[in-house]
Amino acid sequence: MSRTEAAMKKGPPSDWSQVVARVAKHRDYGAGHLWLDLEVPRSFHRPVPGQFVQLLLRAPAPVLLPRPMSIAAVSERGNRRVLGFLYGPVGIGTQALAQHAPGDVLEVLGPLGNGYPLDVPGTPVLVAGGRGVAPLLFAAEVLGRDDRRCEFFFGARNKAALVGLDDAHRQLDRHGGRLHLATDDGSKGMRGTVVDLLERAASRLPQPLVLHACGPHGMLEAVGKWAMRRGSPAFLAMESVMACGTGVCRGCPMPRSASNQARYLATRGDTPSLYGNAEYAMCCTEGPVFSAEDLDWERVD
Amino acid sequence: MPAAKSSLETRKPSVDLSVRIGPMTLANPVLTASGTFGYGDEYAHVMDVARLGGVITKTVTLEPRVGNAPVRIAETPSGMLNSIGLENVGLRRFISEKLPKLRSLGATVVASVGGETPRELERLLEALGPESGIAGFEINFSCPNVSKGGARYWAVPRRLEKTMRRLRPLTRTALIAKLSPDVTSVGDLAIACEQGGADAVTAVNTFVGMAIDLDPLRPKLNRTTGGLSGPSIKPLALARCHECARAVGVPVIGSGGIMNGRDALEFLAVGASAIQVGTVSFIRPRGAIEVLDEMTAFLAERGVKRLEDWRGGLLGNGESSSERRRKAGAGRGKE
Numbered sequence: 001m002s003r004t005e006a007a008m009k010k011g012p013p014s015d016w017s018q019v020v021a022r023v024a025k026h027r028d029y030g031a032g033h034l035w036l037d038l039e040v041p042r043s044f045h046r047p048v049p050g051q052f053v054q055l056l057l058r059a060p061a062p063v064l065l066p067r068p069m070s071i072a073a074v075s076e077r078g079n080r081r082v083l084g085f086l087y088g089p090v091g092i093g094t095q096a097l098a099q100h101a102p103g104d105v106l107e108v109l110g111p112l113g114n115g116y117p118l119d120v121p122g123t124p125v126l127v128a129g130g131r132g133v134a135p136l137l138f139a140a141e142v143l144g145r146d147d148r149r150c151e152f153f154f155g156a157r158n159k160a161a162l163v164g165l166d167d168a169h170r171q172l173d174r175h176g177g178r179l180h181l182a183t184d185d186g187s188k189g190m191r192g193t194v195v196d197l198l199e200r201a202a203s204r205l206p207q208p209l210v211l212h213a214c215g216p217h218g219m220l221e222a223v224g225k226w227a228m229r230r231g232s233p234a235f236l237a238m239e240s241v242m243a244c245g246t247g248v249c250r251g252c253p254m255p256r257s258a259s260n261q262a263r264y265l266a267t268r269g270d271t272p273s274l275y276g277n278a279e280y281a282m283c284c285t286e287g288p289v290f291s292a293e294d295l296d297w298e299r300v301d
Numbered sequence: 302m303p304a305a306k307s308s309l310e311t312r313k314p315s316v317d318l319s320v321r322i323g324p325m326t327l328a329n330p331v332l333t334a335s336g337t338f339g340y341g342d343e344y345a346h347v348m349d350v351a352r353l354g355g356v357i358t359k360t361v362t363l364e365p366r367v368g369n370a371p372v373r374i375a376e377t378p379s380g381m382l383n384s385i386g387l388e389n390v391g392l393r394r395f396i397s398e399k400l401p402k403l404r405s406l407g408a409t410v411v412a413s414v415g416g417e418t419p420r421e422l423e424r425l426l427e428a429l430g431p432e433s434g435i436a437g438f439e440i441n442f443s444c445p446n447v448s449k450g451g452a453r454y455w456a457v458p459r460r461l462e463k464t465m466r467r468l469r470p471l472t473r474t475a476l477i478a479k480l481s482p483d484v485t486s487v488g489d490l491a492i493a494c495e496q497g498g499a500d501a502v503t504a505v506n507t508f509v510g511m512a513i514d515l516d517p518l519r520p521k522l523n524r525t526t527g528g529l530s531g532p533s534i535k536p537l538a539l540a541r542c543h544e545c546a547r548a549v550g551v552p553v554i555g556s557g558g559i560m561n562g563r564d565a566l567e568f569l570a571v572g573a574s575a576i577q578v579g580t581v582s583f584i585r586p587r588g589a590i591e592v593l594d595e596m597t598a599f600l601a602e603r604g605v606k607r608l609e610d611w612r613g614g615l616l617g618n619g620e621s622s623s624e625r626r627r628k629a630g631a632g633r634g635k636e
Contacts, residue, residue: 014346018586056584064531065376066584109586241374243381244583248339250385251374273390273398274343279367280388301371
């Protein structure tokens with residue numbers, strides 16, 4: 001069953017909530033990035049890797065809409081849950097978020113969307129591009145807790161842009177698993193793209209491979225096409241501009257591939273309308289993790 | 302979660318908020334704007350939608366629509382642009398799947414319908430007329446994001462009046478016309494709808510707007526323009542709501558940038574009989590209920606017993622809206 005079909009069968013998402021969150025920790029993460037820990041009540045449904053939340057800044061804020069953000073870690077602390085985020089303050093919203101100090105409050109809506117299907121049998125191959133490492137750090141931790149060894153491929157422009165490299169090391173040291181590095185300029189690991197690295201290493205890994213990736217869309221397209229050529233399943237965390245994050249506003253369409261369209265039409269009766277229509281899947285409810293074969297890459301923005 | 306059977310105490314407000322819109326009586330003036338609340342069931346797990354004055358559904362068209370290509374959303378200062386393009390499940394699935402769910406929630410349902418021609422609207426009303434559980438229809442005469450049958454097509458008073466005349470005999474439930482603000486005089490459109498038999502007009506839909514990326518240089522939205530909503534349009538919407546309330550005798554439903562109870566009270570003060578909340582529901586799913594609770598608390602604090610006593614306080618000329626209506630009939634408001 002494809003990722004999309006699995007999502008469709010599940011019914012409309014209704015385990016999210018909007019809660020007040022308190023900044024527990026906010027620290028420099030290197031290379032212009034920040035790590036944010038938010039405490040939420042335990043009533044907030046426990047997220048899985050690949051899911052996201054909508055972070056809403058309290059008024060007065062320079063932005064109106066909440067910011068969708070992937071979850072990089074989850075832990076429990078007494079009767080609180082702690083959600084970890086790794087982000088770069090690159091826009092007005094994230095720059096305002098970066099001003100928040102421990103003790104400050106904001107609002108969190110989630111968990112939203114569908115995470116990586118880490119239970120698909122095979123060797124989990126986690127493929128991260130730059131700050132796309134965030135949900136894969138979380139995935140490596142969850143796999144490690146289940147005593148499953150993963151192969152962690154991490155690529156970026158240069159050594160400095162391998163944000164979270166130390167945490168990736170720590171996760172893999174603790175839980176087992178191997179780190180494979182690539183940089184465009186060769187300043188760390190292999191010189192080349194993460195797909196070049198996959199191409200070189202794939203045959204030496206225990207087959208079959210199951211890829212879980214996050215990064216810029218260009219990288220995800222390359223990873224997805226590489227996986228499709230060799231017949232490996234690939235699950236890609238996509239990004240989109242969003243307003244609501246819950247399927248109501250219809251603002252984040254992702255173009256379906258022909259095969260996905262055919263499956264959609266066959267199962268339309270069971271598919272919640274929140275998931276989209278024959279032409280488009282909603283990134284927030286049917287994604288953000290999509291199977292590579294379910295998207296029409298010619299039309300992905 | 303507050304279920305439908307919550308205690309009478311919490312459900313019975315100290316202020317009489319009831320509102321009549323033609324043949325329809327709403328428990329309170331807070332409605333969800335079409336396209337911002339799905340088909341009513343999506344947020345049902347975080348709020349009791351039956352507490353709202355009503356739920357206006359996503360606009361339904363005869364055939365399903367897949368909507369516009371991405372990018373559909375752009376944030377702007379204190380607002381957002383959308384170019385969804387009336388994506389909806391179509392009439393058949395609306396009747397078989399969405400209406401039963403809506404009925405089960407106990408909400409007052411207003412079905413928003415959209416068409417490219419008067420004939421399409423007639424067919425929608427003919428098909429939905431026999432369905433139970435629909436308290437009224439809002440005709441979407443003002444979608445800014447479709448190439449046919451959108452705001453520009455319908456922004457012609459004569460066309461609106463003639464269309465309303467054709468629709469009027471098809472239903473005994475409330476008939477509401479949702480108007481575009483991007484016209485010379487929204488009051489003229491409101492008068493045309495009233496003369497065609499509308500029970501109410503909604504002022505207003507989103508404003509046509511644009512946002513640009515500089516690098517690479519291109520519009521942020523795939524379809525170049527979109528509909529602007531959110532706090533940035535509130536003063537514009539308020540003025541148009543006021544204009545409509547002065548122009549017609551039928552109730553006006555105010556809409557545009559209402560984010561909290563105080564915003565809602567401003568629209569009611571300039572003559573709106575009810576209000577719609579939209580963008581806030583994207584940001585805070587419980588936004589509509591919060592607007593209702595804040596509004597109620599504000600009125601109760603000031604000892605206002607009936608919403609009717611608050612309404613229209615700033616309509617103008619020192620007259621209450623009903624007095625003024627009696628004098629003006631269906632005629633144009635005084636300048």
